[in-house]
Amino acid sequence: MTFNIALNFEDGVTRFIQCNAGEKVLDAAYRQKVNLPMDCSDGVCGTCKCHCASGEYDLGEDYLDEALSDDEAQARQVLTCQMVPTSDCVIDVPVAAAQCKTALATLGAQVRQVNLLSDTAIELVVALDEPLAFLPGQYVNIQVPGTPHVRAYSFSSQPGSLEGRFSDP
Secondary structure (H helix, E strand, O other), X not given: OEEEEEEEEOOOOEEEEEEEOOOOHHHHHHHOOOOOOOOOOOOOOOOOEEEEEEOOEEOOOOOOOOOOOHHHHHOOXXXXXXXXXXXXXXXXXXXXXXXXXXOOOOOOEEEEEEEEOOOOOEXXXXXXXXXXXXXXXXXXXXEOOOOOOEEEEEEOOOOOOOEEEEEEO
16 A cells, blocks of 8 residues: 655645655655655654644654654654655645755656537546656646646546546636
8 A cells, every 4th residue: 555645845846755554754755766854764853854734644652852842743743754654645844845856747748638628628638658646636737848838737537547637727
């Protein structure tokens, strides 16, 4: 079993990673080339402290109170080196994506269909080069290569599919 983890960086960039059952978020991030802030990886320093905006997780008890106080834990502050998700989660990371050597993800796709749903709404169906992870309520900015035009679309397909369905307005 895997869980989708949305990492929301302070500069507005969101990266998605998959975390295996029993895996710590920090380990999953590094495995997927997202270098979250860290120092000790043992729950001692607090460098990896983030806020979990939604989702369920286990922090265990192998960290120092100096790294994460009981009040902070009650306020859903987490140490990513200790956090083991038990559901999909959204984590607010208090640094810019560039500091974590990550950036906006670019994913290739080929348009398969454009369906007119009404006078003001369309559905765009694409074949994705790789599966796309997302959480409910999120959207994607789609840009046609070679143009400056970017438009936001809502997801109407399931996460992890190789067929992307997006609707607009």
